[in-house]
Amino acid sequence: MEMDKGRVEVEDVVIRFGTRDSAVTALDRTNLVLEPGTFTALIGPSGCGKSTLMNAIAGFVQPAEGRITLDGAQIRGPSPDVGVIFQQYALFPWFTALGNIRFGLKQFGFSKREEIDRARAALDEVGLGPHAEKYPQQLSGGMKQRVAIARTFATGAKVLLMDEPFGALDAQTRIVMHELLLNVWRKHRATVLFVTHDVDEALLLADDVRVMSQAPGRLIRHYAMTQPRPRALSRSGSDLLEIREDILGLLRPTTEPLPEPAH
Ligand SMILES: Nc1ncnc2c1ncn2[C@@H]1O[C@H](COP(=O)(O)OP(=O)(O)OP(=O)(O)O)[C@@H](O)[C@H]1O
Ligand SMILES: [Mg+2]
CATH class of the missing domain: 3.40.50.300 (P-loop containing nucleotide triphosphate hydrolases)
Known part of the structure; x- marks a missing residue:
């Protein structure tokens, strides 16, 4: 790096x-x-x-x-x-935690496998590995912000x-x-x-x-x-x-x- x-x-x-x-x-x-x-x-x-x-x-x-x-x-x-995280949670409600991070990675042209691997690694890093398949409404406020942080760092x-x-x-x-x-x-x-x-x-x-x-x-x-x-x-x-x-x-x-x- x-x-x-x-x-x-x-x-x-x-x-x-x-x-x-x-x-x-x-x-x-x-x-x-x-x-x-x-x-x-x-x-x-x-x-x-x-x-x-x-x-x-x-x-x-x-x-x-x-x-x-x-x-x-x-x-x-x-x-x-430049990644941005606001006070109001800015996750897509129709994507899971994993899906939200994958969406952020779309623009980089990774293979599907690599996209999933990177998204999972980012979720693990913020301690949300076990919650990858949950939707934003199933997550607490702190968990939503962790997804937002993971999404930003996943994209580098x-x-x-x-x-x-x-x-x-x-x-x-x-x-x-x-x-x-x-x-x-x-x-x-x-x-x-x-x-x-x-x-x-x-x-x-x-x-x-x-x-x-x-x-x-x-x-x-x-x-x-x-x-x-x-x-x-x-x-x-x-x-x-x-x-x-x-x-x-x-x-x-x-x-x-x-x-x-x-x-
Ligand atoms: N899109 C906009 N159109 C018009 N005025 C705006 C716009 N965005 C901000 N302002 C004005 O610019 C000034 C600064 O607003 P800003 O939102 O940056 O303040 P802030 O320091 O973030 O306040 P807070 O701590 O309440 O979030 C305010 O007078 C606000 O009304
Ligand atoms: Mg403000």
């Missing part, structure tokens, strides 16, 4: 929605580099543009200004190199974008998913960008934690996390607790009154 792939560069990117008269700037002059194989967490207030940034890297949305590249090539649309995506992927899961399941994600990420060495509302989740998982400001979003703070994993926030005197306080302070809503709506 090539180790130097999966570098994402976001350069002076501005994203607007709407027409010229009623345009909303969702993302303002944003610069971000995701080094190959690193795990970056993105945190910020609701509506600040986190999903917009993800959608732009995924190629679903085009910037009005600036550019986004993957290994030097401009991203102009969705590609199998270099970049994995996760938009609050565990937001709908209970606390216990989240802990299991964190461990699983870190294991799979280490093995495949994909570049991960992980959006979350949960400061603790960001601190436990990421190499880099990026904080965004209120809308229109800009990246305002960067923490390089060097603490070895598995990390624990409960340890008193841990510098993780200091960073957590710092981030919570940045995210605390300002007490200024909202401006009057224009008429």
